[in-house]
Amino acid sequence: MQNAQEKPSAQTSVVSACTVTDCKFNEAHECHAGQIEVRVGPDGAHCGTYTPEASQRPRP
Numbered sequence: 001m002q003n004a005q006e007k008p009s010a011q012t013s014v015v016s017a018c019t020v021t022d023c024k025f026n027e028a029h030e031c032h033a034g035q036i037e038v039r040v041g042p043d044g045a046h047c048g049t050y051t052p053e054a055s056q057r058p059r060p
């Protein structure tokens with residue numbers, strides 16, 4: 001049987017505030033992913049939906 005703490009879960013996002021400002025889903029410290037995955041590892045829980053914004057944006 002799989003350890004419940006290692007099992008990723010997905011649910012409708014109820015994140016009220018997020019400090020990961022380099023995530024593409026973060027707008028003014030609010031998560032707009034709609035759904036996130038929380039993963040738990042040896043170093044604690046972290047967001048599995050985190051997606052860094054593209055560092056190389058085309059210049060206007």
Ligand code: SF4
Nearest residue numbers: 018023026031047050
């Ligand atoms: S996807 Fe995760 S890291 Fe990105 S804004 Fe939402 S909660 Fe924060």
